Amino acid sequence: MAEAKAGGAEKESDLVAVHTDRVTTEESWEAGPVHVGVEFWKRLEMERILERVGLDERARRLTCAMVMNRLISPEAEYAMPDWIRQTALADILGMDFETLAKDALYRNLDRLYPNREPIERHLAEREQAWFGLDGTVCLYDLTSTYFEGKALANPKAQRGYSRDHRPDCKQVVVGREGFPLAHEVFAGNTLDHQTVGQMLDVLEKRAGLGDGGVGRGLEELIAHGQGEPR
DSSP states (O other), rough: HHHHHHHHHHHHHHHHOOOOGOOOOOOOBBOOOHHHHHHHHHHHTTTHHHTTTTTTTHOOOOOOHHHHHHHHHHOOOOTTHHHHTTHHHHHTTTTTOTTTHHHHHHHHHHGGGGGGHHHHHHHHHHHHHHHOOSSOOEEEEEEEEEHHHHHHHOTOBOOOOOOTTTTTTTEEEEESSSSSEEEEEETOOOOOOGGGGHHHHHHHHHTOOOOSSSSHHHHHHHHHHSSOOO
16 A cells, blocks of 8 residues: 555656646647648649649649648638648648748749640549549539739730629639539630630540530530530
């Protein structure tokens, strides 16, 4: 009994009292979601396709970080650097993001956009392999985004029907497929039904594969052999 008490006293001497309401943390990073996201990035073999289209290691790491933001907590590019620094991406990707600024992300988008066709083709192939997609049903949608200012450097920036109720601003129209399979940017004055034929060509080229509900676009679907009159 004497030995047991002595042992108990020895253990009690190791106890420390903590005021839980005074506990603070510093330099903590979110790790779980970005870890899962990066693992799927690897399964999609995105490094391989980005290297194949000519992106260097830094551009590939930046692209991965930007995709993780879109996947987990979507922010505009100007807010992405702060979000990235609040995660464990620096450790996971082996890249220092301390001085990362929004301009580097904008420049990276300029590198990605000209290579969107091989990237989307690769992703469509992976989606079909993973989920057994047969292309029986494709969903097609349009959106638009407008620009503050004259947008003189962008020939596709035009005034047209504004979904954002900003007819005073130039805009572009974006066509996208729902899984997704592909996307395309059209001039801002493009009418909805005028996009269908071009998107069918894009799908055939990139995904090997319409939405007949875009008014006169039905004729375009029929012309491309994707629909028939009822």
